[in-house]
Every structure is written in structure tokens, then in C-alpha cells.
Amino acid sequence: MTQAINPITIAPPFGDYNHGIKTGPVSHLVVTSGQLGLAPDGSCADDVRAQAEQCFANISAILKDAGCGPKDVIRLSAFVTDRSYFADYMAVRDAWLDGVTVRPASTLLIVCGFTREEFKVEVEATAIFGA
Template sequence: MQSGTGHAMTKTLNPNTIAPPFGAYSHGISSAAGQLVVTSGQLGLSAQGEVPTGVREQAEICFANIDAILREAGLDRVHVLRLNAYVTDRAHMADYMAARDAWLAGVQPLPASTLMIVSGFSRPEFLVEVEATAMG
């Protein structure tokens, strides 16, 4: 695993099973006690560098990446308190929500959730981005 130690209060979460961060940031950070985990926005980029053309497929990669980050912190999706998601068009909302709802199937209580329409991301082929906050 590529996790660093961070400073005394935090630990970086950069699973080697997902594409590395694009720049100077971590995929996730956990408190030293592992109680709180926040993720960076995850994009629909596979570990092999591929970006599917469909919103649902991209969202499924986002959620798989979040799973990997949570696992590295010893947590899973039942620990998620909040999801923040962004799509580039209202037409993408249904496919995103289908992926989110499948990912949350069986999770209780359901996390808080925000979905926003944005003008775009760092590369034009990205259609959705998802970030999570979790607590163990």
C-alpha cells in the first residue's frame, strides 16, 4: 500500500489498487485514530487509465475507488456519513443516482447526500465526481 504517515494527527490513504492522484493531494486522509476519513473527489478513471463514456460506469469506478480508500482505513461503506457528487449535466443525474443507490443497497442508515450540476472537470471526458466523509 502507498499510504504515508502524514503528520501526527493524520494518515494518508492512497491505495495502490486505484489510479494515483493527479497532483499534490491524497486520495484520502484519516485521523490518527482512524475515526474520521475524508476522500478527495474520485473520478471515473480506472487503475489502467481508462475512462468509460457512460456516467453510470464512471460513477461505479468512483464508488469502487471510495471502497478502496475506506478499506485502507479499516472502514467500509456503512461508515459513510456524507456523499458529495457532481455531474456535468442534469441528464446525468439518473445514471449517477442508479450507481449510488446500487452502491448503498443494504446500507443503513443511509448517508447524507448532495448532488450538484457543474460545468466540467479537469478533463472533458470526466462526467461525474464523488467524494465521501466517513467515521469509524
């Protein structure tokens, strides 16, 4: 259903993602809101890696309720509040995508902050499935 698009006329991706994704016909589009590192009880870990893990757990729950999963994600957009959080975020993202054959397009931005000071990372996903 999806095909990686990585033209040889531009620099290759410098991480485990694709520059673009081409899809076939789909019947469902799932777009998540940005997910923060908020646990079901409303708590938020101090550690960026734990926050990123919670972001992806939240995305997994949304995708599951929609009838799909990580293999259906065609785009991830992530936001971190410090450049030093890059490696931890990427490790969590790559673990979440383990086993996914066609990696989604991906963007990571460093931002000055979120609605609450303790938030360090936010992730949103776009998924497609069904034909």
C-alpha cells in the first residue's frame, strides 16, 4: 500500500525515515492531535525518554481505536524543547517503528515550549489504511 520515495537527486535521509511516502487507494485517514507525555492518570514524567514513550503509547491507543497501527503511519511530526533531546526521542521513535517495513516521512522541530513547562516532547501522526 505504501512506497518509499527517496530521490537520488537529493541527499539521503539522515535517520531511519523516508523523504516521502506514496500511497495507493485508501478508505481511512487517521490524524492524531499532538500527543504529550501525559499518562492516563494525568501525570507527566520528568525524563524526555519516558515522555516520548508515553507520547507513542498514546498514539498507539488512538491508532488501535481507529483499527490500525504503526505500520499504517505515513507521517510523524515531533517537537522537542531542546536539541539535546533529539537522540532520546529518535531512539523511542525507532523502537516504536521496529518491524515497520516502510518508515514514515518524519519531521522533528526544536520549539521554545509547550502549554506546561514540564512538557518536553509532543508527537503527532498521520495514518492511512484500507482500500
